[in-house]
Amino acid sequence: MDEATSVLEQQNVKALKNQNFLSAQQSVKKIKATVYLTEEAEHAFTELYIHRLRKNRKIDRSLIACEAILALYEKEVNVKV
Numbered sequence: 001m002d003e004a005t006s007v008l009e010q011q012n013v014k015a016l017k018n019q020n021f022l023s024a025q026q027s028v029k030k031i032k033a034t035v036y037l038t039e040e041a042e043h044a045f046t047e048l049y050i051h052r053l054r055k056n057r058k059i060d061r062s063l064i065a066c067e068a069i070l071a072l073y074e075k076e077v078n079v080k081v
Contacts, residue, residue, distance in 0.1 A: 035065070 037045065045064065052059045074080060 030062070 045061075048064055049059060049061060052064070
């Protein structure tokens, strides 16, 4: 019974790792989009980019846009993502 339990535990660990890998892949999926910004929004976007650059934070324009969209979604729908 010990050997069977050990085999089952190993299979469960492999299954969990596979599930974690698949969910990580799904969250990384990206789409390409064109966004038209007003001058004010473009200026704010650039300022935010420069601010992150100076603070040595991760500076990916796509990441900034994603964070902004998710923050607006949370604000409007009152759902944490």
